Amino acid sequence: MKVDPSFAERVSKGTPFNAEACLNCGQCTALCPIGIHLLPRKLFRYVLLGAEEKVLEETDTIYSCLLCKMCEENCPAGVHITENVRALRVLLAREEMQLAPVEG
Amino acid sequence: MSEDPSQEVPAPKERRVGVFLCQCGGNISDYVDTEKARATLEKDPGVAHIEVQMFACSDAGQQCIVRAIQEKKLDGLVVASCSPKLHTMTFRGAARRGGLNPYEYTQANVREQDSWAHTHDRQGTTDKAVAITRAAIARTVRSRPLEPIRTDTAPSALVVGAGVSGLRSALALSDLGISVHLVERAEKPGGQLTRWARLFPNDKSGRAIVDSLLSELGRRDNIVLYTRAEVVEKEGHIGDFTVKVRTSNGEKVTLKVGAIVVATGFEPYTPPKGEFGYGEDGVLTLPEFEELLGDGSRPIEFHGRPVRTITYVYCVGSRNPEGHTYCSRYCCSATSYAAIRAAGRDPHVRQYHLFRDIRTYGKYESLYERALKSGSLFLRYKDDSPPTVTREGGGLLVKVADQLTGGEGVEIPTDLVVLVTGMVPRENTVLTDVLKLPVGKEGFYNEIHQKLRPVETVVDGVFLAGTAQGPKNTAESVASALAAVSKTAGILLKGYVDLDPLVAKIDTSACTWCGLCAQACPYGAIEEVAEGDKRVAKVVPVLCKGEGACVPVCPLQAIEVEGYTHDQMRSMIEALASEEE
Numbered sequence: 001m002k003v004d005p006s007f008a009e010r011v012s013k014g015t016p017f018n019a020e021a022c023l024n025c026g027q028c029t030a031l032c033p034i035g036i037h038l039l040p041r042k043l044f045r046y047v048l049l050g051a052e053e054k055v056l057e058e059t060d061t062i063y064s065c066l067l068c069k070m071c072e073e074n075c076p077a078g079v080h081i082t083e084n085v086r087a088l089r090v091l092l093a094r095e096e097m098q099l100a101p102v103e104g
Numbered sequence: 105m106s107e108d109p110s111q112e113v114p115a116p117k118e119r120r121v122g123v124f125l126c127q128c129g130g131n132i133s134d135y136v137d138t139e140k141a142r143a144t145l146e147k148d149p150g151v152a153h154i155e156v157q158m159f160a161c162s163d164a165g166q167q168c169i170v171r172a173i174q175e176k177k178l179d180g181l182v183v184a185s186c187s188p189k190l191h192t193m194t195f196r197g198a199a200r201r202g203g204l205n206p207y208e209y210t211q212a213n214v215r216e217q218d219s220w221a222h223t224h225d226r227q228g229t230t231d232k233a234v235a236i237t238r239a240a241i242a243r244t245v246r247s248r249p250l251e252p253i254r255t256d257t258a259p260s261a262l263v264v265g266a267g268v269s270g271l272r273s274a275l276a277l278s279d280l281g282i283s284v285h286l287v288e289r290a291e292k293p294g295g296q297l298t299r300w301a302r303l304f305p306n307d308k309s310g311r312a313i314v315d316s317l318l319s320e321l322g323r324r325d326n327i328v329l330y331t332r333a334e335v336v337e338k339e340g341h342i343g344d345f346t347v348k349v350r351t352s353n354g355e356k357v358t359l360k361v362g363a364i365v366v367a368t369g370f371e372p373y374t375p376p377k378g379e380f381g382y383g384e385d386g387v388l389t390l391p392e393f394e395e396l397l398g399d400g401s402r403p404i405e406f407h408g409r410p411v412r413t414i415t416y417v418y419c420v421g422s423r424n425p426e427g428h429t430y431c432s433r434y435c436c437s438a439t440s441y442a443a444i445r446a447a448g449r450d451p452h453v454r455q456y457h458l459f460r461d462i463r464t465y466g467k468y469e470s471l472y473e474r475a476l477k478s479g480s481l482f483l484r485y486k487d488d489s490p491p492t493v494t495r496e497g498g499g500l501l502v503k504v505a506d507q508l509t510g511g512e513g514v515e516i517p518t519d520l521v522v523l524v525t526g527m528v529p530r531e532n533t534v535l536t537d538v539l540k541l542p543v544g545k546e547g548f549y550n551e552i553h554q555k556l557r558p559v560e561t562v563v564d565g566v567f568l569a570g571t572a573q574g575p576k577n578t579a580e581s582v583a584s585a586l587a588a589v590s591k592t593a594g595i596l597l598k599g600y601v602d603l604d605p606l607v608a609k610i611d612t613s614a615c616t617w618c619g620l621c622a623q624a625c626p627y628g629a630i631e632e633v634a635e636g637d638k639r640v641a642k643v644v645p646v647l648c649k650g651e652g653a654c655v656p657v658c659p660l661q662a663i664e665v666e667g668y669t670h671d672q673m674r675s676m677i678e679a680l681a682s683e684e685e
Contacts, residue, residue: 001512001513001514001515002514002515002516002517003454003456003514003515003516003517005454020476020477020478020479020480020481021473021476021477022476023476024508041508042508042509042510045506045508045509046509048481049481049506049509049512049514051509051512077473077476
């Protein structure tokens with residue numbers, strides 16, 4: 001796959017996506033109460049590298065997240081993991097499901 | 105030192121040797137039955153006192169030894185404990201405090217060479233401990249008191265190399281009142297540091313650091329700087345070296361110095377053409393990239409084109425089993441720091457770091473963290489699948505298997521490839537030969553012991569500073585330079601130095617000067633002199649290291665090393681080979 005920095009920019013459009021500080025320690029994966037194997041470090045890496053295909057393949061996974069913040073509370077690098085998951089959901093809603101944002 | 109070879113060594117039975125068996129808190133006694141060894145050795149000839157100690161090197165242990173020497177009127181001392189490298193000086197000190205000549209002490213190594221080596225066999229280790237200790241006793245009963253060789257020192261030093269380590273050494277020596285001759289091979293002093301516009305962790309400019317050191321140097325009247333100069337000859341010994349330096353106009357200047365600090369630095373690794381695309385336009389080494397990065401604040405351009413993507417390949421020329429096997433220490437931190445600066449110049453620049461392991465040790469970890477936060481992406485590759493750099497169409501393309509996404513093949517079109525190159529030793533054949541410096545397997549100069557004697561070399565009075573010894577960053581180089589200065593000043597300011605008297609001596613009545621011993625000596629410590637109407641060999645005691653290469657080559661057995669005489673060696677071998685009934 002070819003790196004594509006524009007993908008991360010598109011993800012960031014709605015809700016800011018930021019995973020640069022991730023150290024790939026795996027704390028998040030180990031603590032996930034529903035055992036999401038991919039979340040969040042590998043998924044975020046796909047975003048940073050611009051592997052859009054890979055991210056879309058994981059739509060179900062992205063929506064399985066409980067947003068419980070167990071991972072975020074324990075992240076040694078202070079990555080806002082749940083915000084990032086939201087950013088991905090916003091992207092999927094906007095681009096894949098063609099949903100318009102709810103008027104406030 | 106007494107020069108009388110006819111001095112009688114008292115027969116073993118007349119000697120009163122004290123033997124201390126150290127348990128090393130279990131390191132020895134868990135595997136050696138020290139009590140049994142004590143009972144076995146108690147009746148040996150010459151043993152006047154024997155006891156087992158928990159830790160012989162402890163304060164209490166040493167006091168016991170001192171007391172036993174005085175109360176039992178001991179005239180020899182054996183401690184059966186660890187390697188002599190660790191505690192010879194400790195127990196020589198204890199012997200001296202007890203009133204005993206320190207050279208009547210022998211250390212028997214029953215830890216590294218016995219208890220640690222044969223942990224499965226208690227009977228065997230005990231027998232071996234007895235044999236090793238018995239050999240030490242045999243040597244001690246044949247020992248005689250020796251005095252250290254005292255030699256005067258000249259209050260001046262030679263510093264070779266005027267990079268940051270050499271300059272810092274020269275200034276620190278000058279601070280201590282030692283006059284310095286600073287010899288630099290290049291046209292200008294300053295060394296590698298002048299290439300670096302900014303240095304971590306304090307954002308200082310390398311050029312500015314060098315300039316401030318040089319302006320300070322100009323204010324000192326006890327430092328003489330020679331540029332385009334080389335050390336071509338060295339004679340003499342610690343405290344009194346005569347060095348010849350060939351200066352820029354081809355003249356040879358003779359200098360008298362008491363010690364020499366070698367600060368010849370490193371060479372940046374230059375990859376061969378084709379290694380990770382080196383030679384292609386846009387593929388740079390780390391120092392080349394550093395020069396491009398410089399001190400500017402606008403987005404980086406290369407050949408007039410904006411640089412939007414930078415890909416770093418780490419460990420080029422380092423940690424390679426077929427080339428330089430070592431880690432060059434500074435490159436991970438320097439690259440993280442360069443990435444932070446590149447991002448500072450252009451927040452939109454894309455930076456990919458292809459690494460094997462990141463070693464931003466100590467506080468430099470914060471550089472790695474800042475690089476991550478400034479948008480750098482780190483991709484780990486495995487040793488067996490290194491990235492490739494090719495030219496595709498108009499641009500460069502880097503391909504790598506990213507381990508953290510399970511070996512996903514990633515392609516990075518990039519404007520610049522930076523090969524994170526390490527440090528390699530400098531070509532210094534003449535100096536190495538002139539100073540007889542020991543070179544390690546990686547090609548850098550070797551210290552005596554990495555931790556215990558980190559700036560001393562086996563050549564007395566010659567010290568190492570900075571990267572001549574191995575990769576170091578600037579702060580570490582300066583630290584080692586100051587360590588070398590402390591060691592140098594410790595010798596020169598005292599005005600004299602005491603050397604071990606365990607040196608070769610020649611029985612001139614037997615010697616017929618064949619020259620074999622002089623050929624065998626790696627230190628050039630044997631010279632030919634006239635005695636009466638014949639030619640004989642003479643040892644220069646201050647040069648001799650007592651390593652004994654001359655002893656076996658002498659066809660007339662006219663050479664012995666003090667403390668390791670033929671008599672002593674034979675008795676030790678006999679003791680080691682003797683069987684317990």
